[in-house]
Every structure is written in structure tokens, then in C-alpha cells.
Amino acid sequence: MQVDMAKVRRESMRWLILLTLNHARPLGAQESLILSTAQAIYPDGTALELRRELDYLDDRELVTLVKSPSGPWHAELTRHGVDVAEYTVDCEPGIARPAKYWAG
Secondary structure, rough: OOOHHHHHHHHHHHHHHHHHHHHHOOOOOEEEEEEEHHHOOOOOOHHHHHHHHHHHHOOOOEEEEEEOOOOOEEEEOHHHHHHOOOOOOOOOOOOOOOOOOOOO
8 A cells, every 4th residue: 555645744734734823823823934833844845835735724614814915824723723623523534633642
């Protein structure tokens, strides 16, 4: 069985974005902060890659995006995004949320 490393990276980055925005609540964060966090795990991560995953999370209604015409994007978690980040609700496929190992 072959592992699709691009898929693993996309889904892991989505989880990392949710965690970053959960820590940035209630203000949210500009894409530069999220990108620097992602680059700590994926040093070759790009702004385009980040925007692609932010768009995905926005489509899933886990984040809200403000796309500034002058350039930078700003993201905040939605109520549902908070619930996913805090393990309050089930996480649908597409996000590499680890299993909740600390619960009985």
C-alpha cells in the first residue's frame, strides 16, 4: 500500500491551521502568522499552499476569511471550527485530526 504524501501534508496542514486559529481566538490571525507556524513543521510551505487550505476550510465553514484587496488574508474560526479543534464534535474526512488518546 502506497501512502499519498501530498494528501497527508494537505490534511495535516489543515489541522495545524485549525490549531493555530484556536490559539489565536478570539481575534483570529493574519495569514503571515499562520504561515510562519506552518513553516515550523513544513519549512517549504508556501503562501499559495496556505491559501489553498484556508479556502478549503472556509468552504467547510470551519473558518471565516477576510480577503483584503491589498493582499493579506485574515482568518478566524467559526463556532464549528472551534468545536472541531476542541474535539467537541466528530471530524469529517479531509482533516488529519489525531485521535483523542487522552479520553477513556
